[in-house]
Amino acid sequence: MSPLPNHAKATKEKHLVYYQFKVPASTANLRVNQYLILFLSFLTLSITNIYPATAHKVQISPDVGATLHIEPNDNPRAGEPTQAWFALTRKGGTILPLQQCNCQLTVYAEPHTPGEPALLEPSLKPVNAERYQGIPGADITFPKPGIYQLQLSGKPTTGANFKPFEFTFEVTVAGGNAVNTQNSQDVNTENSVDLAAESNSIPPWAIAVPILAVLGVVLAIWHNKNKP
Secondary structure, eight states: OOOOOHHHHHHHHHHHHHHHHHHHHHHHHHHHHHHHHHHHHHHHHHHHHHSOOOOOEEEEOSSEEEEEEETTTTOOBTTSOEEEEEEEEETTSOBOOGGGEEEEEEEEESSOOTTSOOSBOOOOEEEEETTEEEEEEEEEOOSSSEEEEEEEEEEEOTTOOOOOEEEEEEEEEBOOOOOOOTTOOOOOHHHHHHHHHHHTSOOHHHHHHHHHHHHHHHHHHHHHHTOO
16 A cells, blocks of 8 residues: 555644544533533522522421411511411311411510510411411511510310420511510510621622623633634
């Protein structure tokens, strides 16, 4: 066989160089892109953890489960009337209405010692919320920002059949309108300062969007720069 012409030999050597060097480079670029995607994912999760979304609070006893929701959006503010309702359900998902429960609600300012009088004892009334009908609800006005404890206890009324229960929910109250604090207890001052600052903080999406946009541009530039 005759030797390859110089042009064919040069082309073959060029292809060998391409496969020897460009393929590993592409693999390296893929790995870098994967690392950047992972970094973006962790950044998003970190922002979400710093500013957690509000969620209903759930407690469970042997016979009854309770979900607490506070209007609006589980984010009560001091000095502003708010409605709290408790979705009581039996095993299997059957709704337990207030008419079948001799329920009592007490509110304590944290920290509190066992046996001390409750700060508030709101009256419970049947309310309709979401898919629940006739569940216990109450109107509450928290006097100051801080952390509160809501205790809901219940016993079956005549004709009902479930074991007595007592649920404890911790509620964080942000700063709001000033109200008359007569006959109320002092609420943790440090929590008040922190919560007031949090209520005026920048929304999480306002922080996440610019960061993700900048990183997206960096990723695009990197990809185009290393594109074969």
